[in-house]
Amino acid sequence: MAPSFTVTSRFHESFTRSALRSYLAEFISTFFYVLIVVGSGMSSRKLMPDASLNPTSLVVGAIANAFALSSVLYIAWDISGGHVNPAVTFAMAVGGHISVPTALFYWVAQLIASVIACLFLKVIVVGMHVPTYVIAEEMTGFGASILEGILTFVLVYTIYAARDTRRGQVSSTGTLVIGLIAGAGVLAAGPFSGGSMNPACAFGSASIAGTFRNQAVYWVGPLVGAAVAGLLYDNVLFPSQNSDSVRGGVSNV
8 A cells, every 4th residue: 555655645746736836937947948049049040141160159059058047947946946958857757856747747848848939939030940959960860869968967967966955055156057067068069969958959949840850869868868967976976865856956864
């Protein structure tokens, strides 16, 4: 009876008022994040028609990614944990910080928000296509997936470190650090795999553009990288932590 009761209670936790607030926070934060990141790509193409060959567009994308992620994490940190990324949610679920039903609802909120953000851009910016993440000719799908996985590993590991209360009270500095590492990831991988590190962002733009070519690259690599980062942080480098079943926060024992 105990296991059944535990599963039932964990499922009911996904429908509490606090959980519903978390889903809404994830939706709003992901919407703003994707709107800014994808929108910055469209702005670059507007100002620089051949943006793919202009390094300025790479810097613009990295800065937009860093600022956007830092900002949306700050506004959602105390409500939903500020995942804004299915890979982060997956790592939290694998590590037992949130329940599987809650993680699935996070995913739904994040993916819907990404699609709506890209649809919004397509509707209001007439005559321009929503940019999608593409793999460079020098990269294979496997190589791009490995690259995205490593970058997501670094991102998620940074998120775990930033939210760990043993390092002190969580502050705006933590969200800034996370944004900076995300921007660095774009600078490192933008010309090769796009530097997505976020399956929701890749899914939203692909959905509106109508092409899912190489979409698995932006799911498999980041999900595996995120899970490894979370497990490594929790069980090897900084063990003995409690979990928050709704927000996915990390705290002391």
